[in-house]
Amino acid sequence: MILIITILFSLLYLFQINKMTYALCESKEIPEEKQQKIYTTVNVLVTILIVSFYVEILLQV
Template identity: 80%
Template sequence: MIILVTILFSIFYLFQINKMTYALCESREIPEEKQPKIYRTVNILITILIVSFFVEILTAVT
């Protein structure tokens, strides 16, 4: 149950971060050519954060 909640939270969190990244790109008027690199960097960093959190939850549960 805890794992399912963690996965759902992670998906929601990733979408919210992408939404905030989009708002950042719009407000700073970042050129279209640089936006994919920004999204990729943010998504990789957030994914690392989520995976480390997931591993911590798994070690705490077991």
């Protein structure tokens, strides 16, 4: 049950972070070549955050 909740939360959170990253790239007028690197970095960091959150919750239960 906690796995399903974590996955749903993770998808929504990742989608929201990507929307905010897109808004940042648009407002700062970042070139297309650099945008892919920014998206990759942000998504990897958020994924690490989500996995560490899941592991912490799993160890507490």
